[in-house]
Amino acid sequence: APNTSQDSRLRERAARVIPGGMWGHQRASAVPAGYPQFFAGGDGATVRDVDGRDYIDFMCSWGPIILGHRHPEVDAVVRAQMEAGDCLNGPTEHAVRLAETLVRMIPHADWALMQKNGSDAMTTCVTLARAGTGRRKILVASGAYHGAVPWSSPSLLGVTAEDRAHLLHYTYNDAESLAAAAEAAGGDLAGIIVSAFRHDVGTPQEMPTAAFATTARALCDAAGAALIVDDVRAGFRLNLGGSWEEVGVRPDLAGYSKAIANGQPLAAVTGNDRFRPAAADAFFTGSFWYSGAPMAAAVKVLDILERENAPARLQAAGARFAEGFVAAGARHGLEVSLSGPPAMPEMHFADDRDHALAETFCLEALRRGVYLHHRHNMFLSLAHSDAVVDRAVDAMDDAFAALARSRPTST
Ligand code: PMP
Known part of the structure; x- marks a missing residue:
């Protein structure tokens, strides 16, 4: 962005008072x-940066926005x-x-407790498995x-x-390696944590295989350990x-966290009755963990997701x-693919x-009003109607054309 922009002025100020200019996964x-660092607003499937540029948003705040920005209900x-x-x-x-x-x-859930973010929720799962x-x-x-x-x-x-001692x-998806790790844990196995699917940044995504999932369940059953699913990122988009x-x-x-309240700060842990006494007796708290508005939001969000049959709609939008x-x-001679579930796709360019190609493509798409990510999974929302997706595809077609023009021709 040119250094006369509001974004660059904010970056200069941030660099003085915020380490590295910004913390965490939403740093530029x-x-x-x-890409812009700073945003001013959002509406439906669109986000607006501080310089007033609108983008069709395929990051959805990196997951929280599942109904679209500023959902009226x-x-x-x-x-x-x-x-x-x-x-x-x-x-x-x-x-x-x-x-x-x-x-x-949630079929496995006999109880739930609420927190603020995914790190809390997963740490609590670990504590409860041990407790x-x-x-x-x-x-x-x-x-x-x-x-x-x-x-x-x-x-x-x-x-x-x-901190990592135990x-x-x-x-992931390697049942033998899982069994070997369980064997190494022996009689001290408290739990197995699995991601909803393999979504490690920068590598192609993989859905869990049936063999891997049933092995994880069987190993936990045999050892009396807890099977823990980290549904923080994928929760409510797939099922x-x-x-x-x-x-x-x-x-x-x-x-769970991210999408549970369409952007309001909230996380949840669910468990079955085996872990109810541990969840009742172990100590969890946070200054803001009881605030009402995010929980009111979550009740409404889940209601809308059910009413709208959200996973099927997100899958259809992702497929489009x-x-x-x-x-x-x-059309522009570029071999590209998407990995992972259609509702949370990650892009890949051949060779x-x-x-680098994905990165240049994303920048070309950004210039044409589409906000994508070159190596992290993206997110669809219910605001991604056919018309919105088609507009994004048109802009991406132009972005591919620009990329093909700028690319040294290979043989
Ligand atoms: N687990 C997964 C799978 C995640 O994607 C994230 C957040 N990206 C977390 C845990 C941590 O959540 P939070 O950033 O809300 O603490």
């Missing part, structure tokens, strides 16, 4: 150079609770309504992301070996009963996006070392 270095219940008072001396009735809704919708079994070892897939706290952070900066690693309903395997514990993307690439 996580997207291609040339959700925003109405949020406003109502805000006007009544949001952060009080105890939870509102929405906490009970939301727990009832989750227990009704409920009296054991220590947790199996985690190499390269999987479960949050930004010492046991799970992808960075080892500031993390001690002791983790053992396996390879309203939890993502592993798709493979017919039910966890003992699961964590995929078909348009691949065909547009082919694309370091995602």
Whole structure:
């Protein structure tokens, strides 16, 4: 962006008072150079940057937006609770309504408790697996992301070996490696954490195989350990009963966040009755964990997702996006594909070392009003109507044309 833009002025100010200019996964270095850092608003399937440019949004705040930005029915219940008072001396009735809704919708869930973000939820699952079994070892897939706290952070900066002392690693979708890790844990196996599907950044996504999922369940059953599904990213996009309903395997514990309240800050942990005593006795809290508006939002969001048969609609929108993307690439001689579930696709260009082609393509698409990601999965929402997807595909066709023109011809 030119340095006269509002975005660059904010970046300069941020660089002085915010380490690295911005923290975390929404810093501009996580997207291609040339993307805006700062946003001013959103509406439906569109986001607007601080310089007033609108983009058709395929990141959806990196997951939270599942109905579209500023959904009127959700925003109405949020406003109502805000006007009544949001952060009080105890939870509102929405906490009970939301727990009832989750227990009704999610087959493995006999109870639910609410928190604020995915790292909380997954850390709680680990604590409950240990509290409920009296054991220590947790199996985690190499390269999987479960949050930004010492046991799970992808960075080892500031993390001690002791923080990771009781983790053992396996390879996602490799039943043998999982069995070997369980064997190594022996009688100290507290739980196995699995991602909803393999969505490690920068590598093609993979759905869980039936063999892997049933092995995970069988190993936990044999050892009396907890099977934990991390549904923070995928939750409510693939299956309203939890993502592993798709493979017919039910966890003992699961964590959700992102899409649960269409952008309001909220996470949830669900569990079965085996882990109810542990969940009742272990200590969990947070200053803002009882505020009512996000829970009111979540009750409304889940209601709308059921009413709209959201997973099927998201899948259809994703399929339309995929078909348009691949065909547009082919028209310009570029072999492209998408991995993972259609509702959460990740793009790949053939022979694309370091995602360089994908990165240039995304920047060309951004210039034409489409916000994509070159190496992280993207997200569809219910606001991605056929007309919206078709407009995005038209813009991507132009972006492919620009990429094909700028590319040195190969033989
Ligand atoms: N698990 C998964 C699979 C995630 O994608 C994320 C967030 N990207 C987390 C856990 C952590 O969630 P949060 O950032 O809300 O703490």
